[in-house]
Amino acid sequence: MPYVVTDLCTGCRYTECVSVCPVECFHIDDAMTYIDPQNCIDCGGCVPVCPVGAIQAAHKLPPDKIEWIEINRRRAGETPVVASRLPPLPGADERKNAILLR
Amino acid sequence: MSPAPRHAAGRYRVAIIGGGPSGFYAAEALLRSGQAIDVDMFERLPVPYGLVRFGVAPDHPKLKQVTRVFDRIAEMPGFRFLGGVEIGERPSINALRSCYHAVILATGASVSRRMDISGEDLPGSYQASDFVAWYNGHPDFRHCTFDLAAERAVIIGHGNVALDVARMLAKTPDELRHTDIAAHALDALAASQVREIHLVGRRGPDRTRFAAKELQEFEELADCDPLVELDDFPELSSGPGANTEAAAAFSLLRAFSTRPIAKRRRCVFLFGLAPVGIEGDGHVQRIAFSQGQEGARAISSRTIAIDCGLLFSSIGRRAAPISGIPYDEARGVHANIGGRLAADGCALPGLHVCGWGKRGPQGTIGTNRACSVETVANVLADLPQLGEPPRHPDSLFGGTSIPRYVDYPAWRRIDAEEVARGRPKGKPREKFVALDEMFSAADGCVAC
Numbered sequence: 001m002p003y004v005v006t007d008l009c010t011g012c013r014y015t016e017c018v019s020v021c022p023v024e025c026f027h028i029d030d031a032m033t034y035i036d037p038q039n040c041i042d043c044g045g046c047v048p049v050c051p052v053g054a055i056q057a058a059h060k061l062p063p064d065k066i067e068w069i070e071i072n073r074r075r076a077g078e079t080p081v082v083a084s085r086l087p088p089l090p091g092a093d094e095r096k097n098a099i100l101l102r
Numbered sequence: 103m104s105p106a107p108r109h110a111a112g113r114y115r116v117a118i119i120g121g122g123p124s125g126f127y128a129a130e131a132l133l134r135s136g137q138a139i140d141v142d143m144f145e146r147l148p149v150p151y152g153l154v155r156f157g158v159a160p161d162h163p164k165l166k167q168v169t170r171v172f173d174r175i176a177e178m179p180g181f182r183f184l185g186g187v188e189i190g191e192r193p194s195i196n197a198l199r200s201c202y203h204a205v206i207l208a209t210g211a212s213v214s215r216r217m218d219i220s221g222e223d224l225p226g227s228y229q230a231s232d233f234v235a236w237y238n239g240h241p242d243f244r245h246c247t248f249d250l251a252a253e254r255a256v257i258i259g260h261g262n263v264a265l266d267v268a269r270m271l272a273k274t275p276d277e278l279r280h281t282d283i284a285a286h287a288l289d290a291l292a293a294s295q296v297r298e299i300h301l302v303g304r305r306g307p308d309r310t311r312f313a314a315k316e317l318q319e320f321e322e323l324a325d326c327d328p329l330v331e332l333d334d335f336p337e338l339s340s341g342p343g344a345n346t347e348a349a350a351a352f353s354l355l356r357a358f359s360t361r362p363i364a365k366r367r368r369c370v371f372l373f374g375l376a377p378v379g380i381e382g383d384g385h386v387q388r389i390a391f392s393q394g395q396e397g398a399r400a401i402s403s404r405t406i407a408i409d410c411g412l413l414f415s416s417i418g419r420r421a422a423p424i425s426g427i428p429y430d431e432a433r434g435v436h437a438n439i440g441g442r443l444a445a446d447g448c449a450l451p452g453l454h455v456c457g458w459g460k461r462g463p464q465g466t467i468g469t470n471r472a473c474s475v476e477t478v479a480n481v482l483a484d485l486p487q488l489g490e491p492p493r494h495p496d497s498l499f500g501g502t503s504i505p506r507y508v509d510y511p512a513w514r515r516i517d518a519e520e521v522a523r524g525r526p527k528g529k530p531r532e533k534f535v536a537l538d539e540m541f542s543a544a545d546g547c548v549a550c
Contacts, residue, residue: 019475022123022168022468041167044315045466048347057315084475 001058002040003047005033006068008054008099012092017046017055019085027075028082031089036076037069052099108182109495113138114485117202117495119189121145122152124457124470125208126172131478133178137485140180142202142495147241148186148508148540149516150176152210154467155533156240159266160281161273163530168467176510185508186541192503195426201495203488204452204481207427207436207443208474211419211458215434217258221380221389222415225249230257230267230416237270237291239284239533241540249385250294252411256389258377259416260303261311267414268299268369269319272326280528284535299326300408302372302391307332307355313466314350320358326367330359378405386413421459435462441477442484452488454481512544519543 005017009032017033018026025039026046035046035055047055058069109115116132118125121143129141149155151169158165176183189195198205214229216222226249235243255271257264270278275292283291303310307330320328332355355371375391382388393404420434428437428445436459442449456477457470465473498504508516516534520543523532534540 019472020466020468022466022471023171042164043168043466043468044313045468047315048350053346085472 002037002042002072003035003044003055004058004061004065004068004072005035006054006056006061006065007032008052009033009050011089012052012054012095013086014051014088014092014096015082015085016049016051018082020045020049024081024083025076026082027079028086029075029079033082034072034075034079036081037073038076052096108180109140113140114204115140115142115202115491115495116204116206116481117141117198118143118206118208119195119198120152120208120210120457121147121150121183121185122208122210122457123154123168123172123467124210124460124474125152125206126150126175127471127474128206128208128456128478129181130175130178131475132481133175133180135478135482137482140182142182142184144187144189144198145183145185146188148513148537148544150183150185150510150513156235156238158238158467159234159270160238160283161269161278163281165467166282181510183508183510183513184504185513186537187504187507193498195424197498197503199452199491200493201491201498202452203485203491204454206441206477206481207424207453207455207459208457209421209424209459211421211434211463213420213422213434214415215418215420217377217415217417219377219379221382221386224380224382224386225384226252226382226386226411227380227413227415230259230263230414231419233267233270233414234263237283237287239287239535241535241537244284244286244535248290249412250290250296253295254298254300254408254410255296255412255414256300256302256408256410257414257416258302258389259418260301260305260373261416261418262313262316264301264414264416265312265316265319267416268301269323271296271299272320272323272367272369274325277324280530282524282529282531282533284533286535296412297367299367299369300372300410301369302375302377302408304376305373307371307373308352309345309348310351310355311348312351314347314354317351317354320369321361323365323367323369325365326369327361327363327365328358329363329368329370330355332356332359375406380413381407386411389413419458419463427453433462435459440480441473442480451484507548508541508544509548512546512548515545516540516543 013032023039025036027034132139132141214231236246257267378392379390388407388409390405390407423429430437436455438455441454443453454477456474520531
């Protein structure tokens with residue numbers, strides 16, 4: 001079961017996940033990152049480094065996040081691989097703080 | 103990419119010592135830099151991948167798929183693998199330095215930390231990392247024997263290696279049969295009498311070094327239940343600065359504490375116990391602990407003892423000091439600043455380190471990528487200032503220095519042979535565990 005980036009990433013896109021992925025399975029668009037389930041080797045290294053807790057194992061997703069399995073699969077096929085860390089999106093820190101205070 | 107001959111004038115030459123993950127990621131970063139660089143990767147064993155082959159547990163096959171990435175790196179123009187070549191006496195690191203613009207140590211953390219308590223060397227007391235190397239078929243450990251006749255085993259340490267050892271002891275032969283476990287280990291574990299495994303740590307249940315993902319596997323063992331008594335341990339205070347991984351592990355341990363016990367074997371998690379001495383008449387019979395969080399030796403006058411006939415120590419590793427290379431005693435790594443080897447705060451030109459020898463034994467496989475990228479950024483910054491090496495790498499080969507080596511095509515032949523040997527047994531591979539078998543399956547090394 002691969003790992004899945006959920007909508008919590010949207011608007012932050014810290015890409016800490018990218019720097020620790022051993023297999024470069026992260027893809028990216030303007031809003032967030034996606035995991036290619038074909039390449040993910042289930043190491044789980046990206047989960048603890050995500051500043052907003054956006055990444056989870058597919059089998060542990062709550063029902064309202066299940067759709068993100070399919071979205072990751074589809075968007076990974078449509079977007080480029082990102083090989084190294086990028087600066088977070090503008091406003092990411094404020095968004096993160098709001099999420100952590102929830 | 104580049105039509106220039108290997109090690110032609112005007113190209114940089116970099117030697118990487120060690121063919122594990124950090125070495126491969128360093129090679130990748132160098133070869134992606136756009137600079138004209140040739141990379142020679144020296145590996146002591148005839149086979150690549152380091153701890154992915156000899157550390158990652160046999161029942162984690164998905165994790166081993168990372169080798170596909172290493173194989174892709176090995177195909178990049180400018181890369182050469184030199185397996186079965188030990189850098190030490192001949193050739194020495196200094197000999198490499200005279201042939202390459204830069205040398206990167208990717209040799210890991212091969213020395214197990216000792217508990218430094220009485221009885222540590224009694225028969226029945228082992229290093230967890232030796233056991234790991236043995237069940238993974240490391241040639242240096244194939245003759246090790248582990249006395250698995252005891253009913254109770256104790257493992258000291260609350261990290262992922264401790265979990266691996268516990269799981270290998272807890273699993274049934276049927277759960278291991280179709281993995282790439284070494285044949286000698288499968289046979290020995292099938293005859294194991296171990297029924298109770300105690301995993302003992304100094305710290306509290308909220309401060310383990312377990313990966314939650316690996317801890318969770320204890321819920322799904324065929325014949326073993328996890329057993330945790332948390333008593334009245336308080337709920338965790340979360341908030342900024344909280345270690346999310348330790349918190350996730352803690353909530354799993356809490357879940358374990360309410361599970362019913364139904365299976366024949368059990369894995370007991372114990373906290374706040376610091377080992378003070380191992381007792382036994384010619385063989386391990388019990389281990390004594392002082393009680394108290396944090397486990398400072400004299401923190402508590404209360405001691406408890408656990409009877410056991412089998413003991414594994416898994417309290418960390420450090421890099422093996424190398425003569426002439428500065429060493430950071432406190433951290434157990436080669437002294438470095440951002441991967442530049444440094445003595446007394448001054449960088450040694452052309453000498454670098456990446457992986458566990460640089461940052462200590464921590465992180466997942468991918469952590470090595472960021473680590474090696476940082477080291478290589480400094481290598482690339484230094485290369486223009488480094489002088490032309492006085493000798494050519496060809497001068498290392500031939501005679502008694504490097505009489506032969508296993509190149510990547512030869513490793514592929516070893517690999518294919520191992521996969522073929524595994525097939526009739528339903529195993530992904532049956533590893534060769536002896537060096538001469540590896541060399542002979544290579545079916546022709548590159549003679550120098």
